[in-house]
Amino acid sequence: MKYVDEFRNGEIARAVAAQIASLTDPDRHYKLMEVCGGHTHTIYRHGIKDLLPDQVELVHGPGCPVCVLPMGRVDEGITIAERPEVIFTCFGDMMRVPGSRGNLLEVKAEGADIRMVYSPLDALRIARENPDREVVFYAIGFETTAPSTALTLQRAKKEGIENFSVFCNHVTIVPPVRALLDSPDLRLDAFIGPGHVSTVIGCRPYEFMSEDYGKPCVVAGFEPLDLLQSILMLMRQLDEGRCEVENQYGRVVLWEGNVQALKSMAEVFELRPYFEWRGLGFIAQSALKLSPAYADFDAELRYSTPGVRVADPKACQCGEVLKGVLKPHECKVFGTACTPERPLGALMVSSEGACAAYYNFGRKSFEKVEIGSKG
Amino acid sequence: MTEREQRVLDALEQNRRRPPKFTAQRIDMSHGAGGKATHKLIEGLLLPAFENPALAPLSDAALIPFGEAHLALTTDSFVVRPLVFPGGSIGELAVNGTVNDLAVSGATPLGLSAALIIEEGLETDVLTGEVEAMARAAEEAGVYIATGDTKVVERGKGDGLYVITTGVGIADPELNLSSASVRPGDKVLCSGTLGDHGAAILIARGDLELEAEVFSDTRPLTPLVEALKESAGPGLRFMRDPTRGGVGTVLNELARDSGYGVALWEERLPIRDVVNGACEILGIDPLYVANEGKLLAVVAPESADAALEALRNIEGGEEAQIIGEVREEPARMVVMHTGFGGTRMIDMLVGDPLPRIC
Numbered sequence: 001m002k003y004v005d006e007f008r009n010g011e012i013a014r015a016v017a018a019q020i021a022s023l024t025d026p027d028r029h030y031k032l033m034e035v036c037g038g039h040t041h042t043i044y045r046h047g048i049k050d051l052l053p054d055q056v057e058l059v060h061g062p063g064c065p066v067c068v069l070p071m072g073r074v075d076e077g078i079t080i081a082e083r084p085e086v087i088f089t090c091f092g093d094m095m096r097v098p099g100s101r102g103n104l105l106e107v108k109a110e111g112a113d114i115r116m117v118y119s120p121l122d123a124l125r126i127a128r129e130n131p132d133r134e135v136v137f138y139a140i141g142f143e144t145t146a147p148s149t150a151l152t153l154q155r156a157k158k159e160g161i162e163n164f165s166v167f168c169n170h171v172t173i174v175p176p177v178r179a180l181l182d183s184p185d186l187r188l189d190a191f192i193g194p195g196h197v198s199t200v201i202g203c204r205p206y207e208f209m210s211e212d213y214g215k216p217c218v219v220a221g222f223e224p225l226d227l228l229q230s231i232l233m234l235m236r237q238l239d240e241g242r243c244e245v246e247n248q249y250g251r252v253v254l255w256e257g258n259v260q261a262l263k264s265m266a267e268v269f270e271l272r273p274y275f276e277w278r279g280l281g282f283i284a285q286s287a288l289k290l291s292p293a294y295a296d297f298d299a300e301l302r303y304s305t306p307g308v309r310v311a312d313p314k315a316c317q318c319g320e321v322l323k324g325v326l327k328p329h330e331c332k333v334f335g336t337a338c339t340p341e342r343p344l345g346a347l348m349v350s351s352e353g354a355c356a357a358y359y360n361f362g363r364k365s366f367e368k369v370e371i372g373s374k375g
Numbered sequence: 376m377t378e379r380e381q382r383v384l385d386a387l388e389q390n391r392r393r394p395p396k397f398t399a400q401r402i403d404m405s406h407g408a409g410g411k412a413t414h415k416l417i418e419g420l421l422l423p424a425f426e427n428p429a430l431a432p433l434s435d436a437a438l439i440p441f442g443e444a445h446l447a448l449t450t451d452s453f454v455v456r457p458l459v460f461p462g463g464s465i466g467e468l469a470v471n472g473t474v475n476d477l478a479v480s481g482a483t484p485l486g487l488s489a490a491l492i493i494e495e496g497l498e499t500d501v502l503t504g505e506v507e508a509m510a511r512a513a514e515e516a517g518v519y520i521a522t523g524d525t526k527v528v529e530r531g532k533g534d535g536l537y538v539i540t541t542g543v544g545i546a547d548p549e550l551n552l553s554s555a556s557v558r559p560g561d562k563v564l565c566s567g568t569l570g571d572h573g574a575a576i577l578i579a580r581g582d583l584e585l586e587a588e589v590f591s592d593t594r595p596l597t598p599l600v601e602a603l604k605e606s607a608g609p610g611l612r613f614m615r616d617p618t619r620g621g622v623g624t625v626l627n628e629l630a631r632d633s634g635y636g637v638a639l640w641e642e643r644l645p646i647r648d649v650v651n652g653a654c655e656i657l658g659i660d661p662l663y664v665a666n667e668g669k670l671l672a673v674v675a676p677e678s679a680d681a682a683l684e685a686l687r688n689i690e691g692g693e694e695a696q697i698i699g700e701v702r703e704e705p706a707r708m709v710v711m712h713t714g715f716g717g718t719r720m721i722d723m724l725v726g727d728p729l730p731r732i733c
Contacts, residue, residue, distance in 0.1 A: 047711075334383065
């Protein structure tokens with residue numbers, strides 16, 4: 001058992017795909033949203049859409065934490081990074097996210113001391129090793145990465161490390177999903193729930209989706225067979241007229257989540273009243289900030305960040321593309337004001353975003369490309 | 376397709392065909408990663424300034440007319456950290472890298488130059504080790520290091536040692552290696568496992584406390600190229616060594632320059648389990664990871680089996696595979712049939728291969 005190949009078995013995939021096909025009503029069009037950016041990556045990387053019947057469409061959701069970060073928050077991070085006393089630390093995929101005047105990679109080239117880390121604990125280690133510098137960790141991610149930030153802050157407090165602070169951009173998964181569900185022009189049938197977020201928060205927080213909005217949800221793992229099986233579970237629910245939250249990722253996700261991690265998060269963070277999402281606007285209670293007990297470690301307070309807001313251009317229609325109302329090319333700024341080099345909206349940031357993929361590959365980004373299974 | 380969509384797609388296509396402009400205010404690390412940003416730097420800034428027919432094809436070595444023959448000329452700088460890594464070191468890499476650029480251009484290497492940029496404070500033992508490694512690699516590749524240069528820079532202004540090598544060779548007049556020679560139906564051959572060098576370096580840097588036995592694949596490709604020439608003859612259309620930017624980037628260049636599509640089959644890609652595992656943990660894709668002892672060749676279909684057989688019979692080519700095929704469609708794109716049974720568009724590397732969090 002290598003824990004990789006077993007979950008990528010093409011033969012089993014074909015069998016699951018056949019079951020999905022048998023449950024598909026030829027006269028119906030199904031729109032399933034995978035909420036999480038990690039799932040979008042798996043779908044692209046393994047070509048999962050090609051295994052599905054034409055009637056089953058996957059819509060990529062808002063769950064890529066770097067893509068949804070608004071320009072203002074990137075700009076504020078850059079302002080902190082440019083301070084001469086600061087060593088600015090962040091995850092690798094944050095380096096390319098554009099603010100209104102460039103990204104962290106460019107600011108690094110201008111001389112800022114920006115270092116890529118794999119864990120917030122690495123940032124804390126850098127703080128310990130450089131007592132005469134100020135080390136700032138640019139925290140991003142959903143509930144998946146928030147506990148590691150929380151644990152790092154607990155440790156920093158315990159050790160009394162004063163030259164360490166966190167610029168907190170953690171977001172929560174439920175509010176944007178609720179915002180989507182509240183939208184009157186929503187055209188989605190069911191949801192593939194985020195696996196890693198759910199290892200922390202469990203499955204219970206999604207119950208409102210089925211109970212209040214009548215949309216089935218299956219929490220899924222990240223290997224291609226996980227996703228295919230989740231799609232099968234959703235199709236079964238739709239076929240049988242059921243509407244429930246189910247857990248496909250049982251080998252990792254507990255229904256109640258990770259109580260210990262939730263406890264740490266509750267101690268270190270509190271909800272912001274509102275937070276801006278790139279392309280989606282302000283969403284109430286959709287992000288975390290440091291709690292008063294950890295105010296000493298809050299980079300927003302330490303550097304009095306002004307709360308810059310860079311307005312999304314009015315023409316940016318990410319929300320409509322996300323909801324499945326518009327196709328990327330129907331957005332007014334697609335390919336002109338909004339390109340992969342200079343993205344305005346979240347869906348253009350990552351190469352897997354619906355708009356970036358369409359920009360690079362046109363219709364081949366969502367249509368089948370038949371090349372045969374053997375050379 | 377609606378009229379509007381067609382208009383948008385046409386505009387994008389027109390954009391793609393326009394020569395790139397280099398608009399960055401400063402050079403950042405993505406300009407050195409071998410992907411899209413590097414292309415913009417080369418094609419938007421360097422190519423227009425130096426414009427000439429030898430440079431224009433942007434192949435691994437330039438072919439310069441010299442009497443009846445063609446001289447092949449190439450240069451490469453090596454800035455790897457750490458200097459010594461499992462399976463090789465900077466000196467060996469610097470010789471093999473330039474020998475390989477000549478070899479895949481169909482040239483027999485004649486001589487190399489080597490410039491050493493040494494940082495103040497470098498231990499002589501380290502320098503001796505690298506110089507000896509260069510001598511050994513040159514001997515193995517059957518080429519002289521005929522001239523060179525040394526410079527010493529202040530402490531902090533170089534990572535111990537940088538090596539720049541330039542190579543000159545004579546191009547085989549029988550061969551016409553170019554993306555323009557490639558035809559639909561041609562097979563894409565790869566001489567062995569992918570991503571070994573890049574994975575070995577990432578692990579050796581120790582940023583991630585990852586322990587795995589991965590060795591750089593640095594080696595001279597000359598014997599493999601000879602075997603291909605003999606077995607495929609005029610059926611040999613195109614060769615590259617997929618170093619920085621990996622196989623994904625080289626095949627995108629081929630697709631773009633030839634105007635044809637490239638189809639790949641994931642199940643045929645030779646990738647070691649340990650490299651796959653390391654890439655999986657680091658969140659990077661082996662298709663974009665550097666190789667230093669592998670070649671990609673495009674061979675006419677009737678010569679492909681003989682070429683594969685010839686590669687497999689040579690040390691360093693045992694795990695050669697036919698990994699793909701040139702197709703009419705999708706034009707100018709690379710598409711892969713995944714092991715899972717779907718298809719995936721393979722883009723050129725964007726920026727550095729940075730680890731993902733999500």
